[in-house]
Amino acid sequence: MVHLSWYLTVSAILFCIGVFGFLTRRNIIMMLLSIELMLNSVNLNLAAMSHYMEDLRGQVLVFFIIAVAAAEAAIALGIVVTLFRNHRTVHTEDITTLKG
Amino acid sequence: MVQLLFFYFALVVIGLGLRIVTAKNPVHSVLLMLVLFFHMAGLYLLLNAEFLAAVQVIVYAGAILVLYLFVLFLVNLKEELKMSPFVEKGKWLGIAGAVALFITFMRGVVSFTLGPHGEYTIEKIQQMTHTKAMGQAVYTTYILPFEIAGLILLVAVIGGLALAKREDKGA
Known part of the structure; x- marks a missing residue:
């Protein structure tokens, strides 16, 4: 028998790895990839809860999160391409236009 | 058997996650992410969510990762490989933040009780x-x-x- 808390632990570890990647990576594409990692951990959390509560609500929410994640990736990567076209960089420390 | 599969999938997912955020070459990260998504689909199968496993493979592995790979090929990676993948002085701050967040999560997980069951x-x-x-x-x-x-x-x-x-x- 696999306990619910095991799934929650795996999900928490994966989320923290995603947070670490988001805070420390230099490349903005890698930051977005870390966000995908965090979204995946949340999805796993919801699916596990849904399975152990015998309710489909969590899995329906996972379905919607995947749809929103696809939209988010499309928009965010479009912004990255535009950024690279204008500034020739994808590194966060070089993006200082708003710094004044 | 189910426990064994769970441990296999969980260990691979966590190990690949660590490798993804620390890899120097972003292309390697994206390709490892593909493997991670397949193992995530395996975890969904263990939770009796076949439809979610299929959607995970089709949408995440099939569509989103291909998008990431194309954008990576559009930007210049030559100087990326010569410099550190982490921001200056940010690495230890990031580790501290992630560990603190994990401790907070685990406090919630150990005191968690399930609500009433659905239909x-x-x-x-x-x-x-x-x-x-x-x-x-x-x-x-x-x-x-x-x-x-x-x-x-x-x-x-x-x-x-x-x-x-x-x-x-x-x-």
Whole structure:
């Protein structure tokens, strides 16, 4: 028998790895990839809860999160391409236009 | 057997996650992410969510990761490989933040108790198949969120077009 808390632990570890990647990576594409990692951990959390509560609500929410994640990736990567076209960089420390 | 599969999937997912955020070459990260998504689909299968496993492979591995790979090929990675992948002085701060967050999460996990059970027992889902159960839930109870998800995808299409369109300098 696999306990619910095991799934929650795996999900928490994966989320923290995603947070670490988001805070420390230099490349903005890698930051977005870390966000995908965090979204995946949340999805796993919801699916596990849904399975152990015998309710489909969590899995329906996972379905919607995947749809929103696809939209988010499309928009965010479009912004990255535009950024690279204008500034020739994808590194966060070089993006200082708003710094004044 | 189920426990063994769970440990295999969980260990691979965590190990690959660590490797992904620390890899120097972003292309390696994206390709390892593909393997991670397949193992995530395996975890969904262990949770009796076949439809979610299929959607995970089709949408995440099939669509989103290909998008990431294309954008990576569009930007210049030559100097990326020569410098550190982490921001200056940010690494230890990031580790401290992540560990503190993990401790907070685990405090929640150990004191967590499950609420009242719903009507979709495992036997019921297995009898009516998971895809049919999901379809019934999405198209009846959650029809309004479903339509809003369609609208969000439309906004993403229009936004992607508007961002990718090159401005005419002369006009």
